Amino acid sequence: MARPSSFKRDAAVDAALKVFWRRGYAATSMPELLGAMGVARSSFYASFSSKRELFKECLELFGKRTLAILAMPGSSRENLAPIRTFFLQTVSEAPEQRISRGCMMVNSVLEMADVDPELQLLAQTKLDEIQDRFRQLLTNAQLTGEMTDTYSPAELAETLMTLNLGIRVQCRKQVDRARLQQSIDTSLTLFGIAA
Numbered sequence: 001m002a003r004p005s006s007f008k009r010d011a012a013v014d015a016a017l018k019v020f021w022r023r024g025y026a027a028t029s030m031p032e033l034l035g036a037m038g039v040a041r042s043s044f045y046a047s048f049s050s051k052r053e054l055f056k057e058c059l060e061l062f063g064k065r066t067l068a069i070l071a072m073p074g075s076s077r078e079n080l081a082p083i084r085t086f087f088l089q090t091v092s093e094a095p096e097q098r099i100s101r102g103c104m105m106v107n108s109v110l111e112m113a114d115v116d117p118e119l120q121l122l123a124q125t126k127l128d129e130i131q132d133r134f135r136q137l138l139t140n141a142q143l144t145g146e147m148t149d150t151y152s153p154a155e156l157a158e159t160l161m162t163l164n165l166g167i168r169v170q171c172r173k174q175v176d177r178a179r180l181q182q183s184i185d186t187s188l189t190l191f192g193i194a195a
Helices: 007-023 030-037 043-050 050-068 081-091 106-111 118-145 153-172 177-191
Strands: none
Touching: 007 030, 007 050, 007 106, 030 043, 030 050, 043 050, 043 106, 050 081, 050 118, 081 118, 081 153, 081 177, 106 118, 106 153, 118 153, 153 177
């Protein structure tokens, strides 16, 4: 009979996510992960098999949480609200130490560019899912008259993703919170997504 696990898996994955987000994949050591997760080495390998597999699980979790912010609205006339919330949460509701980390997906795409194409693709796929959710919300907003159809939802979604990437890089540069907020407010106003 297998010995029961002595740690809470979800809490351990969440702790690992925070370490990977702060330090990146390559800079995160196994002792650092084990300490943050409160897991013995044998339990770690029995549960996750490798640092790489755990990182993939953390990318999936981060993507899932990010998409939850962009959940489809309950009302058919509130399609822009999730987009507004997505950007405002980036700065206004995030603690200072979380802002300086940027976005785990963006960081991972950049870190893995020449190192691990599979991990880079996984992170890029999560960013593509966010862009697709933008597109869905913008399509609905145009259909319900919340915004004009001057530009296609795909073009607007790509532009919002570019804004997202820029804001995340600015976060990593530790740009002042007020400046980030001003950039977001101005950009959303240009989109007709008033703050």
